[in-house]
Amino acid sequence: QVQLQESGPGLVKPSQTLSLTCTVSGGSISSGSYYWSWIRQPAGKGLEWIGRIYTSGSANYNPSLKSRVTISVDTSKNQFSLKLTSVTAADTAVYYCARVGGWAVNWGQGTLVTVSS
Amino acid sequence: QSVLTQPPSVSGAPGQRVTISCTGSSSNIGAGYDVHWYQHLPGTAPKLLIYGNSNRPSGVPDRFSGSRSGTSASLAITGLQAEDEADYYCQSYDSSLSGSDVFGTGTKVTVL
Numbered sequence: 001q002v003q004l005q006e007s008g009p010g011l012v013k014p015s016q017t018l019s020l021t022c023t024v025s026g027g028s029i030s031s032g033s034y035y036w037s038w039i040r041q042p043a044g045k046g047l048e049w050i051g052r053i054y055t056s057g058s059a060n061y062n063p064s065l066k067s068r069v070t071i072s073v074d075t076s077k078n079q080f081s082l083k084l085t086s087v088t089a090a091d092t093a094v095y096y097c098a099r100v101g102g103w104a105v106n107w108g109q110g111t112l113v114t115v116s117s
Numbered sequence: 118q119s120v121l122t123q124p125p126s127v128s129g130a131p132g133q134r135v136t137i138s139c140t141g142s143s144s145n146i147g148a149g150y151d152v153h154w155y156q157h158l159p160g161t162a163p164k165l166l167i168y169g170n171s172n173r174p175s176g177v178p179d180r181f182s183g184s185r186s187g188t189s190a191s192l193a194i195t196g197l198q199a200e201d202e203a204d205y206y207c208q209s210y211d212s213s214l215s216g217s218d219v220f221g222t223g224t225k226v227t228v229l
Contacts, residue, residue: 047157047208047223049218103168104165107162109162
């Protein structure tokens, strides 16, 4: 059973860069016809798709975040990562990573990232 | 702002049937892209309920069913149970947004 686990700082200062890593266990990140996504949920709001990456390295991003987001993959470590620059309080949210085959098959438990000075 | 619109809330008594709509457009659901549904309980990861418009993953009760028609999709819950009280989201793909996956606005189901 594939499992995903998010890790990274829970507190980021405004204007700085949010960095999270998702570690995949129970299977290879390179196997199967899947891509790997980041999704977030601000408190009291709905789910927001941030972006996806294929193990080839090709990525797509939410147009509303595209100028600030980079998703990368490290197949040797079975991990993929999220970087979000110039964060503000509006970026405070629970961040999820997910394995997607059209639909999100597996999700991480989520990690709360708070943007505050 | 999501391109998939859901009612903010629906409610029903135990045993009743409720439906949740997911309204899109010609660049997502109307273009034939599949719709998937998730159940989200507070403090937990979302759970896949329906994939490919109407398919249930193993372990999901047959009380949950999905359909798609035109630019909309629906999730139906029959025989509503207290444990079904949660937030529900539809998800699809939108060709007009640089190939983005998109989530619906979310619907809170309340069991009266």
